[in-house]
Amino acid sequence: MTRFTKTAFSAAIALIAPMAVNAMPVNLKTFDLSAYRYKGQFSAPFQGVRAVQLEHAEKLMTRAGDVVVDEEQATPDRFLPKSNGIGNLDGPDGKLWYYTSNFVYDYVEVSESYKKPVMREFEYTIYDSNMELVGTIKDKVTYKEDETAIAASDILPVLTRNFFNNDDKYEVIISLTVNTLAFVNRNYSVAYSIGGEKKDGYDVPVMSIDMLVGDVLNASTPEKEEFYITFMEDDNEEVPEDWEPEPGDPDTMGYWKNLTSYGLRLEVYGKVDASGKLTKIWQKRCRLCDVAGDQQDSVFFMSLTHNGKPYFMFSHYEDSFFNPYYNFLEESTMREDNDLVVELYTLEGNELQLVQTTNIPTGLDTNVNKCIASYTAVGDLRYREDILFNDATGKADLIVTNKHYQAGNDDSSIKCYSIYSPEGVKKVSIFDYAESNISMTDLPGHEPQEMFVTTNVVGDYVFNFVDLYSGKTVLEQSYKFEIDPYSDPERVTSNIDRVVSGDTYIYAGELRTPTQDEDGNDILRVIWFDKDGGFIRTDDINMGKHVHYAQCYIDNASLDPHLFAPDDYHEYMILVKRGYENDVKKEELVIGQAINPEYPDGRQLLLLTGDDEKGALANISLYLNTDTPMMMVGYRDSDYNVCMESYLLPLLAESSVGTVADGVAGDLVYDGSAVILAGHEIKVFGVNGALVASGNDRVSVRGLTPGIYVVYANGKGVRIAVK
Numbered sequence: 001m002t003r004f005t006k007t008a009f010s011a012a013i014a015l016i017a018p019m020a021v022n023a024m025p026v027n028l029k030t031f032d033l034s035a036y037r038y039k040g041q042f043s044a045p046f047q048g049v050r051a052v053q054l055e056h057a058e059k060l061m062t063r064a065g066d067v068v069v070d071e072e073q074a075t076p077d078r079f080l081p082k083s084n085g086i087g088n089l090d091g092p093d094g095k096l097w098y099y100t101s102n103f104v105y106d107y108v109e110v111s112e113s114y115k116k117p118v119m120r121e122f123e124y125t126i127y128d129s130n131m132e133l134v135g136t137i138k139d140k141v142t143y144k145e146d147e148t149a150i151a152a153s154d155i156l157p158v159l160t161r162n163f164f165n166n167d168d169k170y171e172v173i174i175s176l177t178v179n180t181l182a183f184v185n186r187n188y189s190v191a192y193s194i195g196g197e198k199k200d201g202y203d204v205p206v207m208s209i210d211m212l213v214g215d216v217l218n219a220s221t222p223e224k225e226e227f228y229i230t231f232m233e234d235d236n237e238e239v240p241e242d243w244e245p246e247p248g249d250p251d252t253m254g255y256w257k258n259l260t261s262y263g264l265r266l267e268v269y270g271k272v273d274a275s276g277k278l279t280k281i282w283q284k285r286c287r288l289c290d291v292a293g294d295q296q297d298s299v300f301f302m303s304l305t306h307n308g309k310p311y312f313m314f315s316h317y318e319d320s321f322f323n324p325y326y327n328f329l330e331e332s333t334m335r336e337d338n339d340l341v342v343e344l345y346t347l348e349g350n351e352l353q354l355v356q357t358t359n360i361p362t363g364l365d366t367n368v369n370k371c372i373a374s375y376t377a378v379g380d381l382r383y384r385e386d387i388l389f390n391d392a393t394g395k396a397d398l399i400v401t402n403k404h405y406q407a408g409n410d411d412s413s414i415k416c417y418s419i420y421s422p423e424g425v426k427k428v429s430i431f432d433y434a435e436s437n438i439s440m441t442d443l444p445g446h447e448p449q450e451m452f453v454t455t456n457v458v459g460d461y462v463f464n465f466v467d468l469y470s471g472k473t474v475l476e477q478s479y480k481f482e483i484d485p486y487s488d489p490e491r492v493t494s495n496i497d498r499v500v501s502g503d504t505y506i507y508a509g510e511l512r513t514p515t516q517d518e519d520g521n522d523i524l525r526v527i528w529f530d531k532d533g534g535f536i537r538t539d540d541i542n543m544g545k546h547v548h549y550a551q552c553y554i555d556n557a558s559l560d561p562h563l564f565a566p567d568d569y570h571e572y573m574i575l576v577k578r579g580y581e582n583d584v585k586k587e588e589l590v591i592g593q594a595i596n597p598e599y600p601d602g603r604q605l606l607l608l609t610g611d612d613e614k615g616a617l618a619n620i621s622l623y624l625n626t627d628t629p630m631m632m633v634g635y636r637d638s639d640y641n642v643c644m645e646s647y648l649l650p651l652l653a654e655s656s657v658g659t660v661a662d663g664v665a666g667d668l669v670y671d672g673s674a675v676i677l678a679g680h681e682i683k684v685f686g687v688n689g690a691l692v693a694s695g696n697d698r699v700s701v702r703g704l705t706p707g708i709y710v711v712y713a714n715g716k717g718v719r720i721a722v723k
Helices: 049-060 257-258
Strands: 080-081 085-090 095-110 116-129 132-140 147-155 171-180 185-193 207-208 213-217 227-234 265-270 278-287 301-306 307-316 337-350 352-361 371-378 387-390 395-406 416-420 425-433 438-439 449-455 461-467 473-478 490-501 504-512 522-531 535-542 547-552 573-577 587-595 603-609 616-623 630-636 640-648 658-659 666-670 675-686 689-700 705-711 717-723
Touching: 080 085, 080 095, 080 675, 085 504, 085 640, 095 147, 116 147, 116 171, 132 171, 132 185, 171 213, 213 301, 227 301, 227 307, 265 504, 278 307, 278 352, 301 387, 301 535, 307 352, 307 371, 337 395, 352 371, 352 395, 425 449, 425 461, 438 490, 449 490, 461 490, 522 547, 522 573, 535 573, 535 587, 573 616, 587 616
Parallel strands: 658 717
Antiparallel strands: 080 640, 085 095, 095 116, 116 132, 147 171, 171 185, 185 207, 213 227, 227 265, 265 278, 301 307, 307 337, 337 352, 371 395, 387 395, 395 416, 416 425, 438 449, 449 461, 461 473, 490 504, 504 522, 522 535, 547 573, 573 587, 587 603, 616 630, 630 640, 666 675, 675 689, 675 705, 705 717
16 A cells, blocks of 8 residues: 655745746746656657647747548557556567556545545556556555645656566556645655565555656666666755844845755665665755756756766756845846856766766847846757767767747747857857757768757748757758749748658658648648758648648658558658538548559548547557557547557558469569569568568568568569468
């Protein structure tokens, strides 16, 4: 049974006095430690970091039923049952695992119109990458006298084996946030072993820690599991009763003294020792007024590995970000004479050793109109990739983000990006005064690249493609793309990514305005252009009729022409909001192949929408870094229960892939040991989409595991049976 032992998880920052009406929009009151709860690194196509970047960029650039579908679509091959919630975990085998969650509630009447749900039990069921059951954690919740209800229950998206105990069972951490009568929350991290000790049918916790999990570093190797978990909590100092106001302080109650007493504490732990006690590696306290960045969502702590060695970065302002103020009616103003202090540690034995301390000057940027605060942080661009190690010196350059806040502009900020040396000297100015940014996919042999969005003198948006390490602008492209001098420019959204093309790369971007064909079908368009801004082509994808809104998932992986079908035509994954009769609107997932000579009306390999039993589409995820790439599709019903289905990739519809009969299919010959087609490249795929053999003229299939394979040659796919 889960029991909570700590008196309080302080939320004292909620007690800090509010700001004056015209004061800076960010101060200590806004800091929310729960926002730093560890969330894992996996992200879904329409919901992850890239989607957030796109949403922000598109806010600046606001865009204002008969469907061609294969007769026999792909069907899901695996399912997760209905539950209150579904999510994914970083599996111990390096693959994506899954979980479902279910909760039991009592309902306490608060008023005639509202009954408050009070959680009594929680249950998390873990599945491996093949959606095979691993085990279940189930426990009761016992509240302390002043605790009222669970506000949130989450599972840490990481599985360990030997962190909390020394047996060989998988371990999970359940995070619980609890409401109290004092209107503050307490947070608990409770560890369980899957298949561990039970009492009265409920799992017994292995360990309970009254802090949040803020960071997890997996430094494991194939030979050894090695995790480091960082816990965080509020850490507030009491103002001494005999405190005397400083000279000139008009507030005898010590407003600023009290304000700066609030802090947070980080504790880094390694696995338990022989006695069963976690190994405490490092502890750090920081005043909230010194927290790095904008003190809302900027990175101030991270862990990472380099050359197999763990490193930990902690950053803070040298002095309080704000100048002292002595009552809540005063405006908070930014301290000018200050530094961001970046400390980089590495692990030596069971202790952290300081590797470098870098001081980065901070100050108000007067080049930004109406700028009232300039925040500085490391990790706000590409997180762990903002630490650039130099093996020759053993130190690291740092990618620094300066976020400039403008008075009256609550929805956005102007950002500058630079590379600083370990000594705090600016080495490279990557880009200045961007309104938003989108990360381009890293490509072998090419520098990492970011697309920064700016506005030119006539108010048009400009996409600036910049190599990160050199700060070189590869391409400046207006969102008004001029294909030729005889037609109006096409407007491109910021939904852009790049893919390899020979020894260089090219870009693909979603066009802002769909068109319609003569039958009234809505056509989404994707433009392709080279790194010099030269037009290559436009792909048209038939989405069917009555499309109210559509978003195409543009990403390096999804732009692979072999991801969804084993041919050379491009398919696109599109989230569509479609209108039906009686003004019914539904979200649908469309996997559509671009219009091509073989399919002049276009083709949809998959069209998914909800139904009364499964519910509406809830999320879509691609999981590609595996031998069995798949697409996960989740649904949520009217009772907020969710279920999930998986589709192996590519999607192989029978209407698009023929079968070799009598050893011959057109000019292609299969003699039982080889596939033969003179003068053509031949590719052989497993049914999971993995390329298993390729070559020209003749490809042997001897040595392949018996089963069904797909052969692609001369623009067509056929199935063969290897015996």
